[in-house]
Amino acid sequence: MTTALEIKNLHVNIADQPILKGIDLLVKQGEIHAIMGPNGSGKSTLAYTLAGHPAYEPTAGQVIFDGDDLLELDADERSRAGLFLAFQYPVAVPGITVAKFLRQALNARSEDGISIPAFRRLLKEKMDMLGMDHKFAGRYLNDGFSGGEKKRAEILQMAALEPKFAIMDETDSGLDIDALRVVSEGANTLREELNMGVVVITHYQRILEYIKPDYVHVLLDGRIVESGGPELALKLEESGYDWVREKHTTAAQ
Numbered sequence: 001m002t003t004a005l006e007i008k009n010l011h012v013n014i015a016d017q018p019i020l021k022g023i024d025l026l027v028k029q030g031e032i033h034a035i036m037g038p039n040g041s042g043k044s045t046l047a048y049t050l051a052g053h054p055a056y057e058p059t060a061g062q063v064i065f066d067g068d069d070l071l072e073l074d075a076d077e078r079s080r081a082g083l084f085l086a087f088q089y090p091v092a093v094p095g096i097t098v099a100k101f102l103r104q105a106l107n108a109r110s111e112d113g114i115s116i117p118a119f120r121r122l123l124k125e126k127m128d129m130l131g132m133d134h135k136f137a138g139r140y141l142n143d144g145f146s147g148g149e150k151k152r153a154e155i156l157q158m159a160a161l162e163p164k165f166a167i168m169d170e171t172d173s174g175l176d177i178d179a180l181r182v183v184s185e186g187a188n189t190l191r192e193e194l195n196m197g198v199v200v201i202t203h204y205q206r207i208l209e210y211i212k213p214d215y216v217h218v219l220l221d222g223r224i225v226e227s228g229g230p231e232l233a234l235k236l237e238e239s240g241y242d243w244v245r246e247k248h249t250t251a252a253q
């Protein structure tokens, strides 16, 4: 069965300030959607709201995920239901290896946990799927990791959890080419292997040269003001966001 993430008229406040002002978006499993927009338009707010961050207060609208009202679920339940949020700034975890971190993440998801042999098999399978060196699992998480290695850990976590949907908030200004490749190849592989739906949030078009979106949406002042195919991202790359502002600012006030 395919599932969908359906956002209907979503309004979100931060500290009583309206930030998202009526978002509508339908993402089906297996589709890649890119959400682009200038700084401050509300991209991260959308990601954190979907993840269930307590500072982001939905004031109207709905998010239907797999038939459930996502906004009624706490953050852990969202993860168990099959939603994955790739965090913008992964923290360093001294003394915990990538493998141990992943095993903890999997154990948190089920009552019985996962046995060590089953975990080893899963880890090997996913690392092979992503073309990763098995030695990587023995490294200490984020301890001296390059940008690319941080992303490798994140993608491996995603692969192990087998989500139905991933929301990836990428400020790709900070990503080097190696990191961009890891994220993009990982997302593309998981879309194919798991029929995962992907929402990739980005300011720049560059990452979309590697992750090919089926749909591109432009967020401006808390609303999606343009939707189209990959050509929309190319137009933004060439012309920036000024034409979007000019076209929509009057309507948005």
Ligand code: ADP
Pocket: 014, 015, 019, 037, 038, 039, 040, 041, 042, 043, 044, 045, 046, 055
């Ligand atoms: P983007 O990711 O598109 O750059 P954000 O979602 O981070 O945009 O921010 C959208 C708006 O919300 C901005 O005007 C920002 O100043 C405001 N905002 C974000 N986080 C907070 C916060 N913790 N408290 C108050 N305002 C915030």
Ligand code: MG
Pocket: 043, 044, 045
């Ligand atoms: Mg942001």
